[in-house]
Amino acid sequence: MKIDKRNPALAIILRSRLRFAVLPIALLALFLGQQLFDPGIPTWVNATQAVVQPIAVCGPLLAAFAAWDATDFGRVAARKRMRLSRNGGAAAIASVWLGSASWAVLSFALWATLLLVSQVNNQPWGTITWPWLVSATCALLAQVSAGAVLGYFWPTFLAPAVAAVVLFFINGAVVLIPLLHNQTLLSAAFSQVQQVAFTINLPILWAQALWFTGIAIIGLAIALGSLSAPTKTKINVLLTGTTAAAAGLALIVTSPGGFFEYTHSGWDYVCSKITKICVHPALEKAIPQIDDALEPTLAHIERTNFSASRYEWTNRGLLGEPSSGAIAFHLDSLSPGWKRNLRLELSRDLLTAGSSSGGPCDKVNGDADPGAFAGLKSIIAAWLADAPEAALPNGAQEIGAKSRFDKLSEIDRQSWLFAHTNAICTSTLNSDDF
Amino acid sequence: MGDLWPVEDHNLLGHWKLVPKRSANPFSEGGAAPSENTRIHAAGLAVTRARKQLVSDFSLDLGREVVALLGPNGVGKTTLLEVLAGLTTPTLGVLQFVNESASGGEPYVYAARMRVGYVPQFDEPISGLSVRQSVAYAGWLKGMSGPLLNSATELALTRARCTDFANQASTKLSGGQFRRLLIAQALVHQPEILILDEPTASLDPHEQSELKLLLTEAKASTAIILTTHNLRDLPGLVDRVIVLSGTEPKVFNSVAAFCGLETGGPEPTDAMLQRAYSGAL
Numbered sequence: 001m002k003i004d005k006r007n008p009a010l011a012i013i014l015r016s017r018l019r020f021a022v023l024p025i026a027l028l029a030l031f032l033g034q035q036l037f038d039p040g041i042p043t044w045v046n047a048t049q050a051v052v053q054p055i056a057v058c059g060p061l062l063a064a065f066a067a068w069d070a071t072d073f074g075r076v077a078a079r080k081r082m083r084l085s086r087n088g089g090a091a092a093i094a095s096v097w098l099g100s101a102s103w104a105v106l107s108f109a110l111w112a113t114l115l116l117v118s119q120v121n122n123q124p125w126g127t128i129t130w131p132w133l134v135s136a137t138c139a140l141l142a143q144v145s146a147g148a149v150l151g152y153f154w155p156t157f158l159a160p161a162v163a164a165v166v167l168f169f170i171n172g173a174v175v176l177i178p179l180l181h182n183q184t185l186l187s188a189a190f191s192q193v194q195q196v197a198f199t200i201n202l203p204i205l206w207a208q209a210l211w212f213t214g215i216a217i218i219g220l221a222i223a224l225g226s227l228s229a230p231t232k233t234k235i236n237v238l239l240t241g242t243t244a245a246a247a248g249l250a251l252i253v254t255s256p257g258g259f260f261e262y263t264h265s266g267w268d269y270v271c272s273k274i275t276k277i278c279v280h281p282a283l284e285k286a287i288p289q290i291d292d293a294l295e296p297t298l299a300h301i302e303r304t305n306f307s308a309s310r311y312e313w314t315n316r317g318l319l320g321e322p323s324s325g326a327i328a329f330h331l332d333s334l335s336p337g338w339k340r341n342l343r344l345e346l347s348r349d350l351l352t353a354g355s356s357s358g359g360p361c362d363k364v365n366g367d368a369d370p371g372a373f374a375g376l377k378s379i380i381a382a383w384l385a386d387a388p389e390a391a392l393p394n395g396a397q398e399i400g401a402k403s404r405f406d407k408l409s410e411i412d413r414q415s416w417l418f419a420h421t422n423a424i425c426t427s428t429l430n431s432d433d434f
Numbered sequence: 435m436g437d438l439w440p441v442e443d444h445n446l447l448g449h450w451k452l453v454p455k456r457s458a459n460p461f462s463e464g465g466a467a468p469s470e471n472t473r474i475h476a477a478g479l480a481v482t483r484a485r486k487q488l489v490s491d492f493s494l495d496l497g498r499e500v501v502a503l504l505g506p507n508g509v510g511k512t513t514l515l516e517v518l519a520g521l522t523t524p525t526l527g528v529l530q531f532v533n534e535s536a537s538g539g540e541p542y543v544y545a546a547r548m549r550v551g552y553v554p555q556f557d558e559p560i561s562g563l564s565v566r567q568s569v570a571y572a573g574w575l576k577g578m579s580g581p582l583l584n585s586a587t588e589l590a591l592t593r594a595r596c597t598d599f600a601n602q603a604s605t606k607l608s609g610g611q612f613r614r615l616l617i618a619q620a621l622v623h624q625p626e627i628l629i630l631d632e633p634t635a636s637l638d639p640h641e642q643s644e645l646k647l648l649l650t651e652a653k654a655s656t657a658i659i660l661t662t663h664n665l666r667d668l669p670g671l672v673d674r675v676i677v678l679s680g681t682e683p684k685v686f687n688s689v690a691a692f693c694g695l696e697t698g699g700p701e702p703t704d705a706m707l708q709r710a711y712s713g714a715l
Contacts, residue, residue: 086576
């Protein structure tokens with residue numbers, strides 16, 4: 001289809017300087033988004049987050065270009081020309097806004113497509129959170145609209161730079177300065193680490209979309225106010241924007257929950273047949289590597305009280321208690337060093353009273369000073385984790401204890417662990433026990 | 435050309451009234467019926483902004499003619515043009531379009547949008563648009579679209595002698611070319627009245643004479659009111675001269691009369707024009 005470039009509304013959209021920014025900003029977002037994938041844990045939710053999060057940086061940049069575009073129409077003569085138009089400039093200013101918005105959304109669509117397509121081969125778990133993409137689009141529009149307002153009312157070469165910087169900091173300020181419950185969600189730059197056992201609170205996403213759309217429309221209404229469009233049109237646009245923003249704001253700040261909801265029951269474990277390691281479906285492909293990582297620790301605790309019939313992945317620091325008879329372990333990603341960290345964390349959890357690990361110490365309340373026991377516990381944990389450098393004995397007595405423990409055979413150590421389970425769990429172990 | 439114009443715009447009639455005031459202005463009897471070919475009737479116009487009187491008691495019946503407003507900077511010429519263009523509302527006075535029907539119609543500021551073409555003194559091109567697109571944009575602002583807009587754009591480009599550089603980027607024009615683009619933009623909706631604020635300012639002599647020629651052609655179909663500091667713009671183009679000097683405006687029904695010469699005589703020299711202007715102030 002031939003595009004009639006003489007169609008002025010289309011010409012205004014096509015002339016936008018944002019068209020030059022679409023690809024570079026999409027590539028920047030692609031780079032930023034790639035850093036946000038949890039290595040080894042392919043989920044669509046994480047992929048969606050990787051798409052959305054670059055808006056914190058790319059949104060202000062796109063807004064800067066929108067500001068630059070708007071300076072052309074904010075100059076006195078251009079504004080006079082619009083005011084003398086048949087509809088008082090309403091169509092013209094709407095075209096300017098539409099032009100900037102179109103290119104910004106195109107850039108977003110480009111980086112979203114590239115990032116999401118790049119995940120297809122990883123067989124991500126779950127589904128793409130479309131409402132999150134919608135709310136992100138609206139967040140982008142709100143920033144572009146704010147940038148355009150600045151460029152329109154302050155048509156100088158400084159406007160684009162100021163728009164980018166100011167928007168970046170306003171977004172940050174909304175996140176950082178406490179004011180309202182859930183206020184973080186009012187910023188286009190808010191960030192939240194997505195974990196696989198969470199699902200997103202979808203109603204909040206729609207409320208967010210409403211809030212950002214309202215902001216975008218209010219921006220247009222402010223610009224329209226400077227023109228001679230019919231008062232009824234101005235009032236209608238302003239009312240639409242204000243109503244949407246107010247409704248979104250109210251829904252967000254009165255929402256009882258946060259952005260994420262914990263859904264432990266929303267998925268079924270996938271287990272390895274031999275080692276009895278059970279993980280979230282998003283980690284299914286990593287089971288052989290997790291087997292490999294945990295194998296030394298599982299071998300050390302075999303035939304001790306710390307051994308279990310099943311080892312379950314659970315989310316860190318959450319209510320996710322392991323099933324009865326199972327030992328819990330945590331894993332956030334397969335980023336470098338994860339195997340050692342996984343073993344160490346499991347080992348330490350096993351030795352800590354009330355750590356919800358599902359091990360024998362869970363049922364015991366430590367009545368001694370846990371700090372005093374830290375050095376000795378580190379000797380045991382270092383052995384269990386096959387990480388000798390993690391043993392950090394305090395003082396001559398504990399160094400002596402480590403030395404004696406190092407001289408024990410594997411079977412003797414297992415017997416020792418079996419015999420001292422209660423002392424370990426109650427934090428009453430002392431150097432002489434080694 | 436008439437068939438290019440949307441039918442509903444043919445009979446646009448506007449009038450705008452505030453407090454009617456009987457004018458003491460010698461060239462317009464305030465409230466009196468304007469002559470048959472009058473297009474704008476203004477009586478007792480005054481503009482006050484922030485307690486400062488920018489225009490006071492100005493009256494004019496503008497017919498199919500070219501009127502030049504002369505006067506020193508700050509006397510209110512641009513403000514007056516903006517009032518006539520519908521950009522600024524006067525604080526006092528009567529301002530209305532007059533044609534086949536003298537009653538009813540929409541307010542002046544709305545009627546002016548379609549019936550007046552305005553060329554400001556200072557403007558900048560919209561980057562990314564070619565000359566042709568810039569003219570089409572101006573037509574689109576006036577409510578045109580589709581084939582009508584395309585025809586009107588081409589016509590305006592021809593009338594303003596912009597066809598040679600119609601596809602050029604509007605940001606890459608010389609001063610004279612850009613001024614012609616502005617005139618094409620002002621003419622695209624075929625206004626009854628063309629208002630120009632210092633159209634020849636900052637143009638070289640060649641560009642000035644080209645622009646003058648262009649306006650001389652345009653006056654065949656459009657009433658023109660312009661301001662200028664370049665007195666050489668007057669001979670051969672201007673029919674009436676109004677000198678604003680802060681007191682009562684002085685009106686001269688021809689350039690010859692302005693120079694104190696007989697009508698039909700030789701064209702006044704620069705010195706004569708300068709002397710006449712100084713005398714009128």
